[in-house]
Amino acid sequence: PPRKQTLSIESESNRSRKTTRHFVPADGQAELRREHIAREILDTEKSYVDSLQLMFELLIDEAYHYLEPEQIKITFRGLMEIKRINSVFLGKLKERISGWNATTALHDIFAPLSKDLHKYSDFIDHYPEAMAKYQEIVTTNERYREYVSELAGQRIPSVQVPRLAAHFFIMPVQRIPRYILLLEDLVENSPESHPDKALLPPILASIKQIAQDINESKAAVEDASKLAELASKLIDYPEQLFISRPKIVYEGDLIRRTMKRTKYKNELVHIVVLSNMILETQQRRRNLSFVRAIWLKQISSVTLSEDEDDAKRSKYVFRLHHVQDADTILLCESDVSRALWVHHVEKALSDQKA
Numbered sequence: 001p002p003r004k005q006t007l008s009i010e011s012e013s014n015r016s017r018k019t020t021r022h023f024v025p026a027d028g029q030a031e032l033r034r035e036h037i038a039r040e041i042l043d044t045e046k047s048y049v050d051s052l053q054l055m056f057e058l059l060i061d062e063a064y065h066y067l068e069p070e071q072i073k074i075t076f077r078g079l080m081e082i083k084r085i086n087s088v089f090l091g092k093l094k095e096r097i098s099g100w101n102a103t104t105a106l107h108d109i110f111a112p113l114s115k116d117l118h119k120y121s122d123f124i125d126h127y128p129e130a131m132a133k134y135q136e137i138v139t140t141n142e143r144y145r146e147y148v149s150e151l152a153g154q155r156i157p158s159v160q161v162p163r164l165a166a167h168f169f170i171m172p173v174q175r176i177p178r179y180i181l182l183l184e185d186l187v188e189n190s191p192e193s194h195p196d197k198a199l200l201p202p203i204l205a206s207i208k209q210i211a212q213d214i215n216e217s218k219a220a221v222e223d224a225s226k227l228a229e230l231a232s233k234l235i236d237y238p239e240q241l242f243i244s245r246p247k248i249v250y251e252g253d254l255i256r257r258t259m260k261r262t263k264y265k266n267e268l269v270h271i272v273v274l275s276n277m278i279l280e281t282q283q284r285r286r287n288l289s290f291v292r293a294i295w296l297k298q299i300s301s302v303t304l305s306e307d308e309d310d311a312k313r314s315k316y317v318f319r320l321h322h323v324q325d326a327d328t329i330l331l332c333e334s335d336v337s338r339a340l341w342v343h344h345v346e347k348a349l350s351d352q353k354a
Contacts, residue, residue: 042097045090049087051168052082055171082172117207120172121214127220131227132243135228136243140239166228166232173214173218173221180204183204226248227247230272233288238293246274249275249344251271252270254269254271254341255268255330256268256331268282269281271330276295280294298324298325302318302319302345303319304338304342315335316337317330318332320345
């Protein structure tokens with residue numbers, strides 16, 4: 001039978017009183033699995049903190065040379081505290097796991113982290129505002145954009161400057177669910193006699209509650225990320241186009257039909273339906289070239305093909321009827337596609353009027 005070892009642990013309810021628990025090591029395969037999970041926690045934490053550090057080096061450390069204090073406060077709110085929390089946690093993880101053995105426990109270093117994770121909420125609550133401010137800065141502040149572009153070109157050339165904030169800002173949002181998955185795995189693979197088996201679940205429950213609270217803001221985070229991604233691909237668009245932070249409703253490629261003298265001209269366009277406008281763009285390699293914005297308040301109605309002339313040329317036409325300008329005629333690839341487009345445009349019009 002395996003030899004019993006004695007392990008002293010500190011009670012969560014009374015830190016001044018020590019209790020002694022007899023610990024029976026897990027079988028070899030389960031213990032290897034525990035160690036593997038622990039090292040995955042360490043490796044992913046190191047990668048996460050390294051990414052936070054890179055973000056500071058590229059976007060924040062020298063920002064005061066180029067940006068106003070209020071711009072820095074809005075754009076990078078809460079990130080300094082997140083970096084501090086996780087840098088401290090990483091140091092504790094490294095120290096603990098460097099001496100890993102069958103008795104090593106992680107509950108006591110995850111306990112303070114679970115309390116500190118509440119501070120992520122400040123960053124996540126202001127995520128949409130931060131993303132919008134970053135896009136405004138890189139669009140209007142040429143000196144800052146060039147500074148970041150030079151550094152990013154050396155360190156992370158695969159990500160364009162307008163997309164850097166979306167690339168980095170999403171990391172804290174994704175980190176908490178990763179803790180949950182790893183800790184659930186660790187608890188499952190801990191023997192009944194190990195302190196983590198009893199003391200990690202309450203901590204895990206606390207982290208899950210934080211994740212649930214964050215999920216309530218997740219829709220806004222996702223909306224802001226999608227808008228930032230669109231803005232990063234769009235070229236030659238008016239600076240104030242996204243100042244109201246509209247939501248993306250639907251997008252895709254369509255054929256726009258225009259009358260040139262006595263003939264129709266068909267042109268491939270990429271249409272984005274937002275909560276306040278319909279954006280018409282054209283594909284330019286990996287980017288989108290701005291053509292025009294049709295504000296929803298300028299559209300009186302949406303109809304299917306109204307006349308025989310349209311029907312002869314395409315049975316999958318729909319029209320945007322403008323209050324003042326000529327109608328916009330758009331062609332879809334199928335009846336189902338047309339039905340989807342009309343549904344999303346009509347819903348956006350209805351929501352905007354509500």
